[in-house]
Amino acid sequence: MYRHHEATDRSATSGSLSDRVERPARLAEGIVWVMIFALVSALVIALDAGALAPGEKLTREGGSVETMSMVGYLVVIGAYLRIMGRHSFWAVPMVLLFMAAREFDADKRFTSEGILSTKILFYDTPVREKILALAIWAVLVWTIVSLIRHRGPDLVRALRGGAPWALAFAGGMAVVVFSKAIDGLARKLSPWGIDVSAPVDRNAGILEEFLELGIPALFLLALFLKVATVPRSFPR
Template sequence: MQHPSFSFIARTVTLVLLAYLVVSAALVPDIELFFHEGAGVEQASLGLLLFGIGAWFLLAGEARWREWQIPAAMALMLAREMDFDKRFTDHGLLKLTTYTHAAPTSTRIIGAIAIAFTLWTGMRILRRNLPLWWARLRMAEVDAWLVLGAFVCGVAAKTLDGLGRKLADFGIIIQHETNALAGKGEEVLEALCYYLIVLAVARLAVPAVRRAAGLEPVAAE
């Protein structure tokens, strides 16, 4: 089977994403709902992450298992977007109080496993992928710039998350409308982050690019 080109995947993902967003926005009775949790923008984010994971396993060749930390990182993002860290327990798995105050032992064990796996995944990315990413960024490779853009969008999104609460800790009070706008910006930036990640995965899935990025032996077919 012929490997789909990066441009074909990028165009397809972009068109499907835009079509979904337009239809989703048109169907909600109030455009404000389009930015709420479980609605248009967040659902697009979930779909992008699912597509990214599937695309990696379908297209990444020998690297699909060797570099398992890449789809694992997307799976962790997906779980966080779906609030898996607090959906199934009375105590949030990632909250410090879960481990410093009274909480079921089973919750602490599951939380410890989740945190350990997240740290393991992050360390593998830092050790195996960060040096290669930096080298490719210096060569102005497309995949490296896509990853950088995703990182910037992700950091900006987390900065806007709960902006009113964060600023209140410093004695700064912002208007409700401004805080609501920041919340919308967070959702849009998160979706953009995942969109860029999907494009980076599609680019790295191209055999020649994968080999050049050090994700697969040069002699591999």
């Protein structure tokens, strides 16, 4: 029995030492990933800005800012699957994939109405588009519910404890909400009798596009912070 406990203690100590070595390395790796993404994004946007035709906007649909936002989500998916391997939870990359598709305007690109809008159901649209919309809604709801059910409690506990990874993730979600709130600001405020000038509305749109570029960067940072600070047995 003594030998059994001694072997167990050695195993625990070895695991602890392994974690102490691995976690700072993971954090450093995460910082490098974020910096590379930021530098590549800045380079692509700068090249795009230099090649703009008269009248074109840097934040146009399908432009460099929007494209790099989509690429950012794909980078997070790749990093998550690489780190977690067979322990990956399917809902995490699925939600990120939905967000990447949204940046690519896939919700409006292939149908007569936005596939996430109720207009596709109540307007005169093809039946196949209505069926597709319902199927995508079902998958999206199932994914979000699964994510909240299996990862929500751990996130809440981490936020209460002030865990850096949870704060980075919450920051990303806050940017998601704020950026969506200022998108089409004039249109959203007009029903309330609030007039927004054209320059303010335009600048809000520009700010929204650049804020969305930071969302995947925060998610990527949250991923590596979690790997660097949470024991391996903790669900990810």
